[in-house]
Amino acid sequence: MKKWLVLIIILICCSVSITAYAHSGRTDSSGGHNCSAKSVAKGLCTGYHFHNGGGSSAPPKSSPSTPTSAPKEQKPVYNPQVHYDKGYDAGFSKGREIGYKKGEKDMESTDSNEDFTKGWTAGFKAGYAEGLSKKEVEEKQEKDKKDGASKGKEDGFTAYKDGKEKKAYTYKDGSSDVYKKAYQAAFIISWEEAEAEETCFEEGYNQGLKQDEVVISESCDQETLRTKFEEGHEKGVKERDEKEIYKLTKQGETLGYEVAELIIPKEATKESYKLAFEKGYDQGMVKREVEVKKEGYDSAFKHMDFVNEVYTDNEVLSAWYEEGYAENEIAAEIKNQAQSLGEESDEYVISEEYKVNNDSVVLYDSLFYKGQEIKEQREKEQRNTMLSVAAVAAPAAGGLYFWKRKRKKVV
Incomplete structure (x- = not known):
């Protein structure tokens, strides 16, 4: 039993020294070889390398009569897929960036490697589409959010003025969730603001009917509400002044009509x-x-x-x-x-x-x-x-006549 146990331990120790990442391929006289395309793709190795300690020990001594020569250096095997993939990743990243910015669609790689360039072009196209799609989705959501908030604000204010409830939403069917959420939030805020503004306006108006001094209540001591309070107060003061001026004008007119002091x-x-x-x-x-x-x-x-x-x-x-x-x-x-x-x-x-x-x-x-x-x-x-005159003149005229006749006979 002890013999078997010792044997097992020896076998385990020997197995540790064996290379963990084994891959196919014959070795040359120096104990090394170029990495195959499959092994490169799997990430097992890259370029020329040694196996089983090859190339790690000192070169064997040669006999005096036979000179020795150094092993020839082996070039790495070219793998087009590796270059294509690298180009694709780079192009995709760039395309997604440009597509999100809605930039130029027809960009090209400046790399001299044809496989890299092909990958880059394909990756750029796919990345551009993804970036553009993401941008359009975000813009649609932003637009829905903006439109929903704008419409909700308008409808909330109108709803309050028309005497409707705080949640009397009126957005169209088929609206996006982003639109609905923004609409509802703005509707409620606008409705409540309209209510608060009217309340503060009435408070200011009633105060203006009684006094000239503006004394803003604590509930209305906010920027927008303060403005409404002051507007209401101004209206109240104006109405009070108009009534008082009319009354005093009539009193003065009465006094003036009486020509009194x-x-x-x-x-x-x-x-x-x-x-x-x-x-x-x-x-x-x-x-x-x-x-x-x-x-x-x-x-x-x-x-x-x-x-x-x-x-x-x-x-x-x-x-x-x-x-x-x-x-x-x-x-x-x-x-x-x-x-x-x-x-x-x-x-x-x-x-x-x-x-x-x-x-x-x-x-x-x-x-x-x-x-x-x-x-x-x-x-x-x-x-x-x-x-x-005629009565006096008639007898005189008659006497003269007879006198003339009498004198004529005498003659």
Whole structure:
């Protein structure tokens, strides 16, 4: 038994010295040979090499009479597939890089080895297709992501304004998962932002209706929400100012119409409020002035001379009334011309410019017919005078006649 055990151990030790990567092929006289194409492809060896210690020991001594020669160096066997594969890998890597960048499709290898070049061309084409495909997939995903986010943002905002729920998605059937995911995320964010913006706008608006100072609440103290709050506040202040300005303008107009003393009310706390009150006051004064002057103007058709029977207790109103009376040039012309026209005309005549209103016609008629009466009285007096002269002249003419006849007989 011990003998067998010793024998086994000896065999194992001897096997360790045997070469692990054995391959086929005869050796030359030096104990070496060139690696075959198959062995190169399998990675077992490359070029010329030795086996079983060949070439590792010193060359045998030659006899004095016979000279020895060194073994010839063997060139490695050329393997076209190895060069093709190397070219393919290099071309594939380059093609994938250029294809991803969407670069030139027709690049060529500059290597002088024909097999390498063939492999490079085939590899470049395949790599380019893979790189381009990868780029197109990424671009499609990026586009879907961008489009989904854009549409989701738009629809989310609209959905809130239309009173729809937060998840009322409306993307089309057949949309990619990338599109849907981006759409949903943007939709919810946009919906919530629209809600928050409206809330902050209303808060600011209500605050603006009460005060000028902007005091932003904590919930709205963010960039976009702060802007909405300020916009709402501005709108509230504007509406409050418009109402106050309208009210004060009317108050000022009433006071001005009464021609009372200008006193700015206490509620006119802003300069714009004060200006509005003063503007209203001036408007009221102007309105009253126009009305009073119109009254004076019309009174000129009713009275031959100015008579102030209305505004005796107010100097301003009285002055306006008299100015209106004096500005009625038509009434003045009627008073200067109507009676003369009546005295000169045989029948009724009136110019169109005198037909301002019923009072102007009444004034004209009263003066015209007065002139007619004067004319008639004058003509009557002229007739009576002529009759009196005729009555006196008739007897005198008769006596003279008989006197002349009597004297003629005597002669």
